[in-house]
Amino acid sequence: MLYKFKSKTTGDVIMLQPNGQRVLDIIGKDAAGAKGIILPEQMSAAVDALEAAIAKEESEQKAAVADALARGEPAPRFEAISLRQRALPFIEMLRRCEKAGTEIVWGV
Incomplete structure (x- = not known):
């Protein structure tokens, strides 16, 4: 399944189901629903x-690397694409839609 976030202000942002669900969970939206809306006042x-969430993930990864190096172990490997990289287009969409006063919808 794909999440296709749409607005009248920006182009669509498309995410695979696990990534879209993670983003929706972070912002407090029910990802279990096939349809949803983010209002400008929520953006x-x-x-x-x-x-x-991005800052927390990066901090945890940095701490894990430092801890492994302190123990003389190889640095842990993380997902090739970070939350920052996955969420940045969506964050930009949120900012532009908030400025324009338009909502973001998915599943419609």
Whole structure:
């Protein structure tokens, strides 16, 4: 399944199901629903939540690398594509739609 986020202001942002579900979970939207909407007044909080999750992931990865190196072990491997890379187009979409006052929908 794909998540196709649409708005009248921007181009579509398409994510595979696990990535789209993770983003929706982070911003507090029910990813189990096949359809949904993000209103302009919810977008600032969504951006903040995504940026906090990105910072947390990067901090945890940096700590894991430092811990492994301190123990003389090889650095752990992480997903090739980070949350930052996956979420950045969606964050940009949120910012542009908030500025324009348009909602973002998926599953419609």
